[in-house]
Amino acid sequence: MFVAKVIGHMVCTHKDDNLKGLKLLIVQPVDAHLQEKGKPLVAIDTIGLSGVGELVYLAKSRESSLSLNREMVASDAGILGIIDYYNVTKRMEE
Numbered sequence: 633m634f635v636a637k638v639i640g641h642m643v644c645t646h647k648d649d650n651l652k653g654l655k656l657l658i659v660q661p662v663d664a665h666l667q668e669k670g671k672p673l674v675a676i677d678t679i680g681l682s683g684v685g686e687l688v689y690l691a692k693s694r695e696s697s698l699s700l701n702r703e704m705v706a707s708d709a710g711i712l713g714i715i716d717y718y719n720v721t722k723r724m725e726e
Contacts, residue, residue, distance in 0.1 A: 635715065636661045638686050642674055657682060657711065659690065664720045675709035687715040 640658035
């Protein structure tokens with residue numbers, strides 16, 4: 633799993649039948665300090681509640697669509713939850 637910020641949404645007039653009815657969002661992966669990391673990507677909003685500006689956690693590959701309970705969904709990333717609170721404690725070297 634990884635953390636990302638929702639930065640946009642995507643509308644497709646034609647898409648695979650298994651994607652019909654699913655919201656597609658553009659997310660920007662972030663590091664532990666919430667700084668941008670890597671390139672933005674398209675993710676399926678498997679919970680149906682995510683919106684622009686929210687911090688979310690995602691799964692990649694096959695795991696990205698497991699929560700949809702559909703036969704086969706072509707996706708690279710899927711939003712599994714919205715993060716309400718995020719805190720990173722820096723560990724001291726021993």
